[in-house]
Amino acid sequence: MHTLRPDSLVRQVVATPIGDLVLVVRRDRLCMAEFADCGHRADRWLRMRQVKAGGDLRDGEIPASIAQAFAAYFGGEFAALGGIGVELSGTDFQNAVWSALRRIPPGTTLGYGAMAGLLGRAQAARAVGHANGANPLSIVVPCHRLVGAGGALVKYGGGLWRKRWLIEHEAGHAVQS
Numbered sequence: 001m002h003t004l005r006p007d008s009l010v011r012q013v014v015a016t017p018i019g020d021l022v023l024v025v026r027r028d029r030l031c032m033a034e035f036a037d038c039g040h041r042a043d044r045w046l047r048m049r050q051v052k053a054g055g056d057l058r059d060g061e062i063p064a065s066i067a068q069a070f071a072a073y074f075g076g077e078f079a080a081l082g083g084i085g086v087e088l089s090g091t092d093f094q095n096a097v098w099s100a101l102r103r104i105p106p107g108t109t110l111g112y113g114a115m116a117g118l119l120g121r122a123q124a125a126r127a128v129g130h131a132n133g134a135n136p137l138s139i140v141v142p143c144h145r146l147v148g149a150g151g152a153l154v155k156y157g158g159g160l161w162r163k164r165w166l167i168e169h170e171a172g173h174a175v176q177s
Contacts, residue, residue: 008056010059011060012061014070016070017074022034034136089136097132100119102141104145106145112128112148113125115146132146143157
């Protein structure tokens with residue numbers, strides 16, 4: 001039997017209403033959540049992550065609480081994702097953007113410029129956009145909540161149709177609450 005090293009990454013695919021999600025966990029912390037049909041993004045992140053960490057990657061079962069939190073989210077319980085511990089693996093600026101994204105309430109959106117302003121970097125809207133695009137934790141770090149000027153849906157690694165679905169899903173449940 002192969003024993004996983006403490007720095008090993010465990011990968012499991014979970015089904016969602018908008019496609020399978022590949023979830024990668026290390027030490028009970030979610031490191032990556034990417035749609036399976038966006039494998040190029042996941043592969044790039046995994047290559048970079050493994051180079052940095054030197055850890056193994058194995059298919060297996062992630063903690064049930066993480067899979068259950070995703071099921072709860074898709075059932076309309078958005079706070080469930082807030083309980084997932086994450087391992088941020090970006091630059092200091094990327095990690096700041098990703099942390100700030102987790103504070104945008106479900107059912108609301110924010111422009112790239114407004115996010116830059118919240119970070120105290122009013123002129124950094126493009127840098128926020130780049131950090132948002134590099135986010136390896138789809139849905140948990142809700143990059144879909146950032147929109148372009150005037151609320152335009154722009155750029156989403158999982159496809160604009162998913163971004164629209166996620167925003168409408170959250171808005172629909174927020175109205176009902």
